[in-house]
Amino acid sequence: MVEYWWVSVQASDQAKWLSIGVCERTWELIYTHDEYGNATFGSKKELIQLALTGNYIRARLYMADYMLHLPSDSISKYKDQICFQSLRVLANNGTHVDSEEPWLHYMVCTSGHVTEQGVSNVSTFRVPMDWYVKDISHRPEPVFSNFIDGTPMKPMQILQLHAAARRMSLVGAMRDRPYVFPFHNVIVDPETGEVNGQNVMHMGQRYADECWRLVYTNDGNGFPIYGAIADLVDAVTRGHRVRVRFDDQAAEVSNIRVKGDVVAAQLLHEVTRVGGYGSDRYYIEADTRVRFSIAHTTGTVVSYDYLVGSPSHKRNPPTRRVIEWMVDTRPWTVVLQTMDPPGQGPSRGDGQGGSTGDVVLRGSVFDLKDAVMSGASIRLNLLLDPLAGSFFTQASLADIATDTIYAQALDHMSDQKSRIPDEYELQKYLFHWYLTISSEGTVRMTAWNFGEDTFRYDENAPEATVTWFANL
Known part of the structure; x- marks a missing residue:
């Protein structure tokens, strides 16, 4: 078996490659088929070639009454x-999450087959699909x-891998599978030069994205070593994704809070390693724990280790770290901004926010719908409490019901302000905090207790200003 850590870019239109930088390229519709897998475009x-050389892939499914x-x-x-x-999909009726059987897992195939697995049932069906691809590099080799x-x-490629691992997102490929x-x-x-990575989202059964740049580095006390905090905050507030690196580890952040000139980032995709100095030090512990961390531009990093399937945990002592902050260089555009409850902003009078004319503050639902229909990635800025600042997250999926767009955002754990101003810590009784955001302005919040999978609450945010960013 040969394993590849890839930088990959391939497309049919070579002229487009030369005229448009890889980080500015849009999601491209590559292939469509009917419900039986017969090609229509x-x-x-x-x-297949693009998928197996590490490019980003997403699909639009034409379900019976929605997309x-x-x-x-x-x-x-x-x-x-x-x-x-x-x-990472929650079963819902558009506005409410199914509190009895919330999770849905999908397997989607070019044959037209879709397997949908819930908590207690599995179904397989066929639907027409559109397949979109986004390039991740200008180079066709790993x-x-x-x-x-x-x-x-x-x-000598190990030197390229070291540079990529410190600054970029990596994708792996087992080519014999x-x-x-x-x-x-x-x-x-730092001693052996060995590179190790984890993927924590497999069910039994990508390659380096080079579009990242270092914008800011803080020391352990929050003072700048490189760049300006204003540049990082500006990039975050314009919708860009963020990666952090401290000690010898790098990871993309799950969500971000911004209050003034302090950025707090949750890191939720890690499981604990054996550690020590043996050859197995990077193996996953047999007594596996998930590690949740919050990194701050103040230099504070706090982490928590939770036994898998249990609320039992330990809170590691806060540490002070030099932290590098990278942002992606792909273009993000504001396509919609809404306010709920309505009536607090200037009235547009065009009905683009639904039944109330002044829900929409910027952009339009039509712009958002066009972006989603074009396969765009969607990010969100939620202002739920002005005193707490802005909350930035990624839409895990978007679906269209009539003329309303619903996005799910799932990658968050419940946090609270710590005793240190503008810093955050996880709540003692931790829960998953899931969001369903409507293009009509409402934000619905659903909570499930971590480690127990018990339902906690499901309610509307009393007020919300939501900005939708799209990367086509």
């Missing part, structure tokens, strides 16, 4: 078909390749 062969947009969490090839898993025993195919998956966190061993 594009080339399935090209889609569902799903991102891929991992990709597999079976004979002449590819399938991807999309594992940044690093090794055999199953770890021997590199080209020894073939199977493609992103690394949610990465460690570079």
Whole structure:
């Protein structure tokens, strides 16, 4: 078996590559098919080639009475078909989450087959689909390749891998399976030069994104070492994704809070390692714990280790760290901004916010719908409590019901202000905090107790200003 850590870019239009930088390229519709997998547009062969060389993949499913947009969490090839898993979807009726059986997991295939797995049932059906691709690099070759025993195919590539692991998001590919998956966190061993990564979103059954740049580094006391905090805050408030690096580990943040010139980032995709100095130090512990961390531009990093499937946990002592903050360089555009309850902003009078004319403050629902229909990635800025600042998160999926867009945002754990001004810590009785956001302005909040999978509450936010960002 050969394992690849990839930088990949391939497309049919070479002229487009030369004229548009990879970080400015939009989601491109590559392939469509009917419910039986018969091609209606594009080339399935090209889609498979692009998918297996690490590019971002998402699909639009034409369900019976709505359209569902799903991102891929991992990709597999079976004979002449590819399938991807999309594992973070909450069952809902558009406005309310199903509190009895909330989680849905999807397997989506170019054959037209969709497997939907709930808590107590599994169903398989066929639907027509559109498949979108976004390039992740300007280079068609992997940044690093090794055999199953770890021997590199080209020894000097390890230097490229070190540079990529510190600044970029990596994707791995097992080409003999073939199977493609992103690394949610990465460690570079400073002594041996070994690079280790974890992916924590598999169900039994991507390659380096180079569009990142370092904008700010703080020391352990929150003073700047490189760049200006204003540049980081500006990038966050314009919708950009963020990665952080401290010690020897790098990871993309799950969500971000901004209050004044302090940024607090939750890191939720890590499980504990064996540690120590043995050859197994990067293996996952048998007594596995998930690690949730919050990193601040003040230099404070606080982490919590929760036993998998249990609320039992330990809070590690807060530490002071030098933290590098990277932002993605892809273009993000505001397509819609809404206010709920309405009546507090200037009236547009065009009905674009639903039944109330002054729900929409900027943009329009039509712009948002066009972006979603074009396969865009969606990010959100929620202002729920002006005193707490802004909350930025990624839409895990978007679906369209009539003329209303609903987005789910799921990658958050319950936090609270700490005793240190503008810093945050996780709540003692931790819960998952899920959001359903409507283009009509409402934000519905659902909570499930962590480690017990027991329902806690489901309610509307009393007030919310929501900004929708799109990366086409």
